[in-house]
Amino acid sequence: MSDTSAALQFSETELLGKVVSVDTSRVAVDVSNSVLLTRIGIGGLIAIRGSTQHEYLIAITERVTRSLRDELPEDSESDEDLMLTSVPTDLLRGALIGTYRTVDGEKKNIFKRGADSFPQIDRECYVIESSNLQRFMGIFGAEYPENERLKLGTFVADRTAEAIASGDKFFQRHAAILGSTGSGKSYAVALILERAAKLKYPNILVFDMHGEYAPLADDDKNGFATRFRIAGPGDLKNRGDDVLFLPYWLLNRDEMLSMVLDRSDQNAPNQASRFTSHVRALKQKTLEIEGKVDVARTFTVDSPIPYPIGDLLQRLRADNTTKGVGQKGQEVKGEWEDKLTRFISRLEAKLEDRRYGFMFMPPAQANSYSWLATQTARLLGANDGRGIKIIDFSEVPSDVLPVVTGTLARMLYDVQFWMAPEKRTPVTLLCDEAHLYLPVRDDADAVQRQALGAFERIAKEGRKYGFSLLVVSQRPSDVSKTILSQCNNFLALRLTNDADQGVIKRLMPDSLAGLTSILPLLDTGEALMLGDAVLLPSRIKLDKPVITPDSATRDFWKDWGTQEPDNDAIANAVESLRSQTRSSSAL
Ligand SMILES: Nc1ncnc2c1ncn2[C@@H]1O[C@H](COP(=O)(O)OP(=O)(O)OP(=O)(O)O)[C@@H](O)[C@H]1O
Numbered sequence: 060m061s062d063t064s065a066a067l068q069f070s071e072t073e074l075l076g077k078v079v080s081v082d083t084s085r086v087a088v089d090v091s092n093s094v095l096l097t098r099i100g101i102g103g104l105i106a107i108r109g110s111t112q113h114e115y116l117i118a119i120t121e122r123v124t125r126s127l128r129d130e131l132p133e134d135s136e137s138d139e140d141l142m143l144t145s146v147p148t149d150l151l152r153g154a155l156i157g158t159y160r161t162v163d164g165e166k167k168n169i170f171k172r173g174a175d176s177f178p179q180i181d182r183e184c185y186v187i188e189s190s191n192l193q194r195f196m197g198i199f200g201a202e203y204p205e206n207e208r209l210k211l212g213t214f215v216a217d218r219t220a221e222a223i224a225s226g227d228k229f230f231q232r233h234a235a236i237l238g239s240t241g242s243g244k245s246y247a248v249a250l251i252l253e254r255a256a257k258l259k260y261p262n263i264l265v266f267d268m269h270g271e272y273a274p275l276a277d278d279d280k281n282g283f284a285t286r287f288r289i290a291g292p293g294d295l296k297n298r299g300d301d302v303l304f305l306p307y308w309l310l311n312r313d314e315m316l317s318m319v320l321d322r323s324d325q326n327a328p329n330q331a332s333r334f335t336s337h338v339r340a341l342k343q344k345t346l347e348i349e350g351k352v353d354v355a356r357t358f359t360v361d362s363p364i365p366y367p368i369g370d371l372l373q374r375l376r377a378d379n380t381t382k383g384v385g386q387k388g389q390e391v392k393g394e395w396e397d398k399l400t401r402f403i404s405r406l407e408a409k410l411e412d413r414r415y416g417f418m419f420m421p422p423a424q425a426n427s428y429s430w431l432a433t434q435t436a437r438l439l440g441a442n443d444g445r446g447i448k449i450i451d452f453s454e455v456p457s458d459v460l461p462v463v464t465g466t467l468a469r470m471l472y473d474v475q476f477w478m479a480p481e482k483r484t485p486v487t488l489l490c491d492e493a494h495l496y497l498p499v500r501d502d503a504d505a506v507q508r509q510a511l512g513a514f515e516r517i518a519k520e521g522r523k524y525g526f527s528l529l530v531v532s533q534r535p536s537d538v539s540k541t542i543l544s545q546c547n548n549f550l551a552l553r554l555t556n557d558a559d560q561g562v563i564k565r566l567m568p569d570s571l572a573g574l575t576s577i578l579p580l581l582d583t584g585e586a587l588m589l590g591d592a593v594l595l596p597s598r599i600k601l602d603k604p605v606i607t608p609d610s611a612t613r614d615f616w617k618d619w620g621t622q623e624p625d626n627d628a629i630a631n632a633v634e635s636l637r638s639q640t641r642s643s644s645a646l
Pocket residue numbers: 238239240241242243244245246247532533583584585600601602603604610611612
């Protein structure tokens with residue numbers, strides 16, 4: 060006990076055992092103190108005496124085995140005593156994750172990732188627990204300046220030690236929250252939003268698929284977020300302030316064609332080319348009317364410039380019916396005649412479909428040139444101190460979900476991309492239930508692939524423009540591999556499915572793969588925090604958010620004893636289903 064300020068100080072009673080074998084980053088410990096072993100769980104920390112007095116190698120427990128070994132009694136003197144006896148052998152396997160030094164030059168209590176040396180055979184190993192654990196974890200908290208700290212909860216190994224991540228690193232290079240249904244993902248999201256809301260200008264857009272984050276924007280509950288809703292069929296007439304439209308002219312050429320064009324049609328190339336040429340001409344016309352001479356010089360068919368969709372239809376119909384003129388002036392079949400029929404009818408069907416109202420039936424002002432800037436400012440702006448925005452997609456039909464999420468994400472990213480670098484406030488898109496619209500590429504259809512492209516681009520290059528993703532999903536094996544593999548931080552909650560555990564395993568560094576064995580055993584709200592936002596992977600219990608999302612797990616058994624089914628409510632639900640809006644049932 061030479062240095063009392065050292066974070067790790069062990070006495071003989073804390074000796075767990077000795078190193079018996081080393082294999083690259085794995086170490087096996089022969090446990091001599093089996094009482095200590097009962098206190099250490101998977102994910103617990105072990106300190107191994109290093110090459111100097113001041114150094115310990117830190118390992119995280121992956122696996123514990125106990126077996127019986129036949130042994131000759133040591134003190135047998137006569138042949139008669141030569142009876143084999145069974146002795147229990149406890150082995151603990153750990154992954155080396157870092158090096159701790161009590162002093163390093165001028166500095167004290169230094170922890171760094173990675174083992175500087177291999178542990179020697181027979182070196183002493185200690186369990187890091189109670190006051191040692193608290194002081195040790197304190198090093199990590201201290202590592203991050205106060206204003207950069209993202210407190211997520213406490214360590215499972217010691218509930219008094221705070222689990223702190225670097226807020227910067229967590230958001231910088233994409234993160235993911237993964238776990239089976241009911242494992243606590245939505246609560247974790249609410250907690251992270253709550254922490255971010257304490258900052259002056261947080262800029263997070265939450266893609267809320269079930270409308271469960273509404274309480275976070277509820278003034279009666281001291282909510283801190285602004286909430287928007289994608290226009291449902293019921294919002295087309297009476298529009299509230301919070302209703303969002305995504306007019307068709309925001310879509311670039313590929314997005315539009317992925318919805319309207321049938322690529323198996325033999326006339327598909329003609330249809331695509333007529334569409335492109337008319338849209339370009341119509342956008343040009345708008346620019347002329349608006350007097351935007353500069354824009355008109357350089358815009359492309361993909362530029363978000365309003366144009367009347369009716370005019371587009373008219374032009375396509377004219378193409379489809381115009382006869383050609385032969386060399387002798389006689390009437391011949393026109394160049395495009397009858398070639399656009401199916402394209403036109405597919406487009407018409409979309410225009411009439413009220414589910415697509417948010418796109419094809421926008422209010423008049425949403426077709427004005429200045430609308431986009433105003434609308435984007437509401438989504439990316441400070442909103443009177445409410446930088447966290449929740450976008451409710453709950454009434455968007457599932458087949459259009461990829462178009463809406465993809466287009467919105469791309470628009471926001473493009474705006475951030477074109478913004479002057481010194482003016483950019485970083486933005487995070489939080490994609491809840493990501494498996495619904497960020498599927499594995501092989502399983503995706505044309506529309507989904509289009510949307511996927513937008514998100515994958517953000518995943519690959521967003522960092523440079525201060526634009527990141529926070530992906531949340533209960534089915535990691537169904538989420539785009541490209542996107543997940545770009546994530547640098549993971550909050551892995553309980554995961555019971557084998558395929559899903561496999562995904563996490565592949566995303567983790569090899570040396571830590573053994574830790575995935577605790578994933579199915581985690582309690583609700585418990586998580587394995589991995590990545591560069593924390594200095595070492597740890598098993599933590601997440602704090603409960605103050606404002607909880609509307610995601611309560613129902614008590615089936617209790618409710619079957621008390622909650623009587625209500626026939627009026629059923630009738631209202633049927634009407635809502637017919638009208639595709641919840642509002643009529645609220646009347
Ligand atoms: N940190 C926590 N502390 C205490 N209870 C929690 C915590 N997190 C979650 N729970 C409990 O678990 C329930 C389910 O949590 P949550 O809604 O976050 O699950 P989920 O992972 O989002 O599920 P789904 O994938 O179905 O959306 C909550 O209603 C709450 O009762």
